[in-house]
Amino acid sequence: MRKKILLTGVNGQVGYALKYQLSQYDVIALTRDQLDLTNTNNIRQVVRELKPDLIINPAAYTAVDKAESEPELAYAINGTAPQILAEEASKLNASIIHFSTDYVYDGTKKTAYIEVDEVNPVSVYGKSKLLGENAIRSVGLPHLILRTSWVYGTYGKNFLKTILRLAAERDSLKIVADQFGAPTSSHSIAEGVVYLLNVWQDNQENQSGVYHFTNTEYTSWHGFSCEIVTEYNRLSEVNGWPKLKANVDDILAISTEEYPTPAARPQNSKLDNTKLKSVFKLELPSWQQGLQQVIQNIQIAEK
Ligand SMILES: NC(=O)c1ccc[n+]([C@@H]2O[C@H](COP(=O)([O-])OP(=O)(O)OC[C@H]3O[C@@H](n4cnc5c(N)ncnc54)[C@H](OP(=O)(O)O)[C@@H]3O)[C@@H](O)[C@H]2O)c1
Known part of the structure; x- marks a missing residue:
């Protein structure tokens, strides 16, 4: 029998990419209007009515800086809502795939983080996402918590488009x-989740848990920006796209101190994906490969 999947947040970057990648599956994809994660009664009612076998939850409060001034909302959407989703899924003997973030770490480690490293979020957003992780774990249903980072894609607001x-x-x-x-494309995330759907034996408790889930290799925001412009320029030569005003040499490196933000960010957001590879034999592409695919598609979509 085919699994019935409830997908949240389909107007978000990851939700949108997942909806597209899961088109061969029996998916009920819901917007915020159809499933409001600030409303616990609504969450319970929707899950009880739809009776999914699996919930995939990319919906989240993702405004990292704004969260500092509206923590209750961030905690409700990122902390309480995943708990209710998990409780309701558990009653149906269903499982859950949930997304979390590099911002659960404080970024002081010198090398890439592994899943058993100590968490210590330095922002309201990071704390709210950690609450959600802990809530799902405490419900005890079969679950995958996928910690990703620096998400961008063809759809939605993101760093790539801003640059x-x-x-x-x-x-x-x-x-x-x-x-x-690691800049991580929503497309790579969605492809990875589809792969996991085929290999995750959700009745095997020992595969449940937290996994780092990012494109491989690392860079800085400055390095990412340079590659965005380089890649755009390469494609613009071939395709006759409009020229940019600023070129790679015009992208100036500054320190975090020179760009103050309301929420603190971890300096080291490097996530080691070895666990994903060893348990599921899955490795997402490099961030450079992810970027090439997305820039190409942004231009194709806009032509
Ligand atoms: N973006 C990143 O850089 C990043 C990095 C690490 C981890 N993550 C995690 O990855 C996951 C996906 O992120 P993303 O980049 O796809 O986020 P996104 O583009 O900001 O999308 C979030 C989605 O959540 C929905 N949402 C917000 N409040 C809601 C509510 N009260 N009820 C129902 N839906 C609500 C939004 O609905 P509307 O469209 O109606 O606003 C939107 O569709 C999240 O768990 C996020 O924490 C993201």
Whole structure:
């Protein structure tokens, strides 16, 4: 029998990519209007009515800086809602795939984080996402918590699109060069989840748990920006796309201190994906490969 999947947050970057990748599956894809994660009664009612075998939950409060001034909302959507989803799924003997973040770490480790490293979020957003992780674990149903980082894609607001817009408008850009992590495309995430659906034996408790789930290799925001512009320029030569005003040499490296934000960010956001590879034989592409695919598609979509 085919699994019935309830997918949340389909107007988000990951939700949208998942909806597309899961088109061969029996998926009920819900927007915020159809499933409001601030409303616990609504969550319970929707899950009870739909009776899914699996819930995939990419919906989240993701406004990292704004979360500092509205923590209750962030805790409700990222902490309480996953708990209710998990409780209801558990009653149906269903399982859950949930997304979390590099921001559960404080970023002070010198090397890439592994899943058993101590968590210590330094922002409200990070704390709220950790609450959600812990809630799901405490319910005890079969679960995968996929910690990803620096998400961007063809759909939704993201860093890649901001850089392309700014590089088209300005002569130069100043970008933080002392935070390190893995830019991860929503497309790579969705492809990885589809793979997991085929290999995750959700009746095997020992596969449940937290997994780092990012494109491989690391860079800084500055390095990512340079690659975005380089890749755009390469494709624009071939395809005759409009030229950018700012080129790679015009992307200036600055420190975190020179770009203050309401929420603190971990300096080291590098997540080691070895566990994913050893348990599921899955490795997402490099961040550079992910970027090539997305830039190509952004231009194709906009032509
Ligand atoms: N973005 C990143 O850089 C990043 C990094 C690490 C981890 N993650 C995690 O990865 C997952 C996916 O992130 P993303 O980038 O796809 O996020 P996103 O683009 O911001 O999408 C979030 C989705 O959640 C929905 N949502 C927000 N509040 C809701 C509510 N009260 N009820 C129902 N839906 C609600 C939004 O609905 P609307 O469309 O109506 O606003 C949106 O569709 C999240 O768990 C996030 O924490 C993201």
